[in-house]
Amino acid sequence: xxxxxxxxxxxxxxxxxxxxxxxxxxxxxxxxxxxxxxxxxxxxxxxxxxxxxxxxxxxxxxxxxxxxxxxxxxxxxxxxxxxxxxxxxxxxxxxxxxxxxxxxxxxxxxxxxxxxxxxxxxxxxxxxxxxxxxxxxxxxxxxxxxxxxxxxxxxxxxxxxxxxxxxxxxxxxxxxxxx
Numbered sequence: 201x202x203x204x205x206x207x208x209x210x211x212x213x214x215x216x217x218x219x220x221x222x223x224x225x226x227x228x229x230x231x232x233x234x235x236x237x238x239x240x241x242x243x244x245x246x247x248x249x250x251x252x253x254x255x256x257x258x259x260x261x262x263x264x265x266x267x268x269x270x271x272x273x274x275x276x277x278x279x280x281x282x283x284x285x286x287x288x289x290x291x292x293x294x295x296x297x298x299x300x301x302x303x304x305x306x307x308x309x310x311x312x313x314x315x316x317x318x319x320x321x322x323x324x325x326x327x328x329x330x331x332x333x334x335x336x337x338x339x340x341x342x343x344x345x346x347x348x349x350x351x352x353x354x355x356x357x358x359x360x361x362x363x364x365x366x367x368x369x370x371x372x373x374x375x376x377x378x379x
Contacts, residue, residue, distance in 0.1 A: 266327050268334030270298040275335070276358050277304040277366045280312030281373040289378055290340075290368055297339055302359040307367060315345040315372045318354055318365040325349070332364050340366070342375025 275294060279287035287304035295301050317336040319328035329347060336345035350358075350365060358365050 266330045268330050269327070270331075270334070273299050273331050273335075273364060274302065274359075274362050275299045275364045275366060276302040276362045277368065278307040278354075278358075279304070280307040280310055280315075280367045280369050282310060283373040283378055285378045286368055286373055286376070290366065290372070290376070294335070294339060294366070299335075299364075302362055305357075308357075312367055312369040313371065315340055315343045315369040316367045317345055317347045318350040318367065319347060320355075320363050321349050324363070328363050335364060335366065340372060343369070343371045345372075 275291075277287045277291040277294065287306065291301050291304040315336075317332040317340070319325070319332035321328070329349075332347035336347050345366075354365055354367075
């Protein structure tokens with residue numbers, strides 16, 4: 201075997217480098233092995249990912265589904281038709297189901313063809329949407345009402361704390377004549 205000084209230096213460097221890696225290169229970041237034991241015990245530190253970035257946090261779970269509420273939900277019913285007394289009758293029916301109501305009123309821009317349940321946005325927007333969809337589907341007899349965010353024009357004319365605004369359309373008047 202021909203051990204020239206250059207080859208000998210490379211061989212020594214490899215041996216020294218290998219020993220250094222074995223002693224210090226792996227560290228205790230992944231797991232520590234108890235001396236004389238085959239049991240792997242986790243450490244308190246997280247090992248960085250190979251890319252050097254922080255590992256992702258625990259997988260986020262979807263927020264729990266919100267239950268529709270009726271009791272205590274503040275509504276205002278607006279009549280979008282020419283049928284007198286329609287809003288008052290619908291309001292009385294909804295109060296009987298558990299809703300709290302501000303005084304029903306007439307909508308200025310009439311007629312409205314389809315019934316809409318508007319919900320207030322903001323911090324409670326998700327709950328208000330669920331409540332609006334529930335009211336539209338369950339309590340407005342004979343119509344297929346839609347739920348939409350409250351627009352600026354209606355926001356200006358309804359009570360400030362109102363959570364849901366029910367605008368009764370011609371479809372509701374046809375399905376639920378007053379009398």
